[in-house]
Amino acid sequence: MGNLLGFEFRKFFKQKKWLFVTIVFLLLIIGFFGTEWFMENSGRNKYAEVTERNLQYIQNNLSAPIPEKEKLFLKELFSIQEKKLDALKANAKKDVLRLELEELRLELEGREKGTGQSSVPYTEMEHQLELKTRILEGDLLPRNLKFDGTGFVMNVMEALLPLHFFLLIILLLGDITGYENDNGTIRLLKNTPYSTFKIFLGKLIVSISVGMLFLVSLFLLPYLLAGVFKGFGGFQYPEYVNGEWVTTGKLITEYFFYSILLVIFISIVIQFVHVFIRKGLITLLALFILFAIQFFIRPASIENTPIISWNPIVYLHPGLTILDGFYYYSQALLTLGLFTGILFIITVGILRFNRRTYPGL
Amino acid sequence: MLIANHISFQYHTNQVLESVNLQLIEGKITALVGPNGAGKTTLMGILSGLIPLQGNGNVEIAGFSLRSQRKGYKERIAFMQDNGVLYPFLSGYDHIEFIAKAYGKGKKEVEQTIHELQIGEFINKKVNKYSLGMKQMLLFGMAHVTDATVYLLDEPMNGLDHTNRKQIIDLIEKLKSKGKIILLSTHLLDDVDKIADEIYFVKDKNVFLSESGSSEFITYRISIGGEVDMKSFFEERALSFVQVNPLLYEVNLKESEVPALHKAFVLHDIPLLTFEKSIATAEQKYSDMYEKERR
Numbered sequence: 001m002g003n004l005l006g007f008e009f010r011k012f013f014k015q016k017k018w019l020f021v022t023i024v025f026l027l028l029i030i031g032f033f034g035t036e037w038f039m040e041n042s043g044r045n046k047y048a049e050v051t052e053r054n055l056q057y058i059q060n061n062l063s064a065p066i067p068e069k070e071k072l073f074l075k076e077l078f079s080i081q082e083k084k085l086d087a088l089k090a091n092a093k094k095d096v097l098r099l100e101l102e103e104l105r106l107e108l109e110g111r112e113k114g115t116g117q118s119s120v121p122y123t124e125m126e127h128q129l130e131l132k133t134r135i136l137e138g139d140l141l142p143r144n145l146k147f148d149g150t151g152f153v154m155n156v157m158e159a160l161l162p163l164h165f166f167l168l169i170i171l172l173l174g175d176i177t178g179y180e181n182d183n184g185t186i187r188l189l190k191n192t193p194y195s196t197f198k199i200f201l202g203k204l205i206v207s208i209s210v211g212m213l214f215l216v217s218l219f220l221l222p223y224l225l226a227g228v229f230k231g232f233g234g235f236q237y238p239e240y241v242n243g244e245w246v247t248t249g250k251l252i253t254e255y256f257f258y259s260i261l262l263v264i265f266i267s268i269v270i271q272f273v274h275v276f277i278r279k280g281l282i283t284l285l286a287l288f289i290l291f292a293i294q295f296f297i298r299p300a301s302i303e304n305t306p307i308i309s310w311n312p313i314v315y316l317h318p319g320l321t322i323l324d325g326f327y328y329y330s331q332a333l334l335t336l337g338l339f340t341g342i343l344f345i346i347t348v349g350i351l352r353f354n355r356r357t358y359p360g361l
Numbered sequence: 362m363l364i365a366n367h368i369s370f371q372y373h374t375n376q377v378l379e380s381v382n383l384q385l386i387e388g389k390i391t392a393l394v395g396p397n398g399a400g401k402t403t404l405m406g407i408l409s410g411l412i413p414l415q416g417n418g419n420v421e422i423a424g425f426s427l428r429s430q431r432k433g434y435k436e437r438i439a440f441m442q443d444n445g446v447l448y449p450f451l452s453g454y455d456h457i458e459f460i461a462k463a464y465g466k467g468k469k470e471v472e473q474t475i476h477e478l479q480i481g482e483f484i485n486k487k488v489n490k491y492s493l494g495m496k497q498m499l500l501f502g503m504a505h506v507t508d509a510t511v512y513l514l515d516e517p518m519n520g521l522d523h524t525n526r527k528q529i530i531d532l533i534e535k536l537k538s539k540g541k542i543i544l545l546s547t548h549l550l551d552d553v554d555k556i557a558d559e560i561y562f563v564k565d566k567n568v569f570l571s572e573s574g575s576s577e578f579i580t581y582r583i584s585i586g587g588e589v590d591m592k593s594f595f596e597e598r599a600l601s602f603v604q605v606n607p608l609l610y611e612v613n614l615k616e617s618e619v620p621a622l623h624k625a626f627v628l629h630d631i632p633l634l635t636f637e638k639s640i641a642t643a644e645q646k647y648s649d650m651y652e653k654e655r656r
Contacts, residue, residue, distance in 0.1 A: 004463075007455075010451065011451065014451055014455075184445045184446065185447070187411060187446045188442070188448075190411055191410075191440050191446070192435070194463060195432070
């Protein structure tokens with residue numbers, strides 16, 4: 001088996017397709033952060049425009065005959081918004097955040113006094129107050145690195161994990177079996193004393209290992225970025241996920257655990273599909289199978305999430321310890337195990353008896 | 362010994378082989394000859410275990426059945442396939458090393474094979490840099506390194522130059538002298554004459570062993586130095602013969618009858634010029650088997 005695994009790894013790395021896919025993947029990551037940067041700039045400009053309109057609106061209101069206490073509230077609001085506009089123009093992110101907090105506090109006080117202007121629900125305003133306070137105190141990683149919300153890890157993973165699955169696993173790992181069937185080289189393996197079971201197991205192990213390797217590199221990215229921006233101090237920054245608070249470290253770990261299950265599952269589905277389908281249709285069919293199978297690995301507690309989603313974050317159950325996470329996913333694991341077992345047996349059978357790969361047939 | 366019984370193969374509605382029986386013996390080189398599409402490679406694929414057996418057919422090597430003792434069977438057989446099985450992005454060494462390990466052989470055997478085949482010059486290059494001849498040498502090396510009991514060689518001399526061809530023939534004969542069982546398919550009928558001990562012709566979904574290898578009668582070509590009534594001479598002795606010309610006859614004899622016939626020539630004062638076996642070449646046999654029928 002060692003010889004078989006060594007040969008499979010050698011084939012995979014010497015084929016160099018992984019290099020091409022990795023470069024494409026890196027370009028996509030650069031593209032992702034480039035877009036984030038662009039969005040941040042255009043978002044800031046729009047924010048400034050909105051603030052200017054707000055100032056105009058407040059000024060109009062101030063010239064109208066309104067009660068004195070409301071006038072007082074609007075004057076304070078005008079002063080904050082004016083400072084915020086200056087801060088936005090100067091791209092002083094922390095000042096903007098501080099002024100947003102002041103605005104929130106003023107609005108909450110105003111509500112108590114009956115002078116508040118915003119239509120945002122009270123609970124949401126309190127939540128925003130907590131988030132922005134924690135970001136300002138350095139207790140929270142902001143989303144998009146621009147201090148206007150939480151969910152840094154979520155944001156990075158939401159964008160990159162689906163890319164990992166579809167780009168790396170489907171395009172790259174599918175070739176481990178797909179190439180052999182397309183080119184007839186599978187005959188070399190089948191001509192040895194190794195059983196078809198071992199041959200396919202070898203391919204699956206390599207596929208899963210490579211998938212994991214890329215997954216680890218992918219998960220290192222938010223760790224590293226979080227570390228660079230906030231210091232490598234334990235990753236205890238909380239994130240607000242699916243209505244609950246969870247620390248960055250635990251979120252990444254649970255995300256990783258969940259992704260491992262998906263890597264195993266997708267690997268076997270893709271190897272299975274590539275055994276009997278020629279290039280072209282492969283990815284399409286794989287996607288359809290994944291659509292169908294996702295339903296079975298959806299945790300019961302999130303019944304209301306959409307069934308079809310490429311983003312595994314919707315299935316994530318935060319706020320658990322890793323051990324709890326394992327127990328929580330054990331049901332999915334069993335279903336997954338059953339499916340992968342059946343697919344494994346069918347795939348070995350097809351590999352063993354598929355006559356289309358023989359010369360002259 | 363390799364014994365194949367009732368080997369049949371049908372692909373969709375096309376019956377490629379039907380109840381083929383054959384036996385291959387240690388220390389013998391057997392050629393498998395037939396036109397394109399006759400089923401040579403399919404038969405080799407089945408014997409190698411690569412193509413699944415159909416019906417009640419079975420193959421055994423030294424008692425190891427392909428059906429029930431697959432691993433033991435496959436450890437005893439090496440199949441040299443076409444060059445489509447090679448990975449272009451791997452080196453020749455990667456290929457030979459993998460096959461050697463699969464058959465429980467080590468680095469020593471790999472180096473020995475490389476040395477014997479004299480392929481050291483290009484073995485570390487990637488296969489996509491190989492010529493057709495280099496690929497053939499590599500494929501032969503991959504079979505050679507296994508030290509199996511049975512060697513199935515599919516067109517081993519295809520695309521080889523004279524030197525490499527001679528080298529491969531020498532190595533096949535070396536395997537024969539070690540008592541290995543060798544079945545080779547080829548289009549090069551000259552090579553068959555040079556090295557094959559027996560020939561299986563693939564025809565009508567079956568295989569036929571060449572007569573020269575199995576019949577107890579051998580055709581002798583006898584030429585005489587003057588006009589003699591040879592017709593009555595042969596008829597008196599109940600020998601079947603063909604008069605090629607007034608001075609040349611082809612006579613079917615058992616090998617044991619040859620000394621007595623020699624004596625009879627002396628007793629009757631018949632001037633005997635030549636008395637030799639008439640060996641039909643593989644090409645003649647091929648022509649008898651396929652081309653005459655086509656005409």
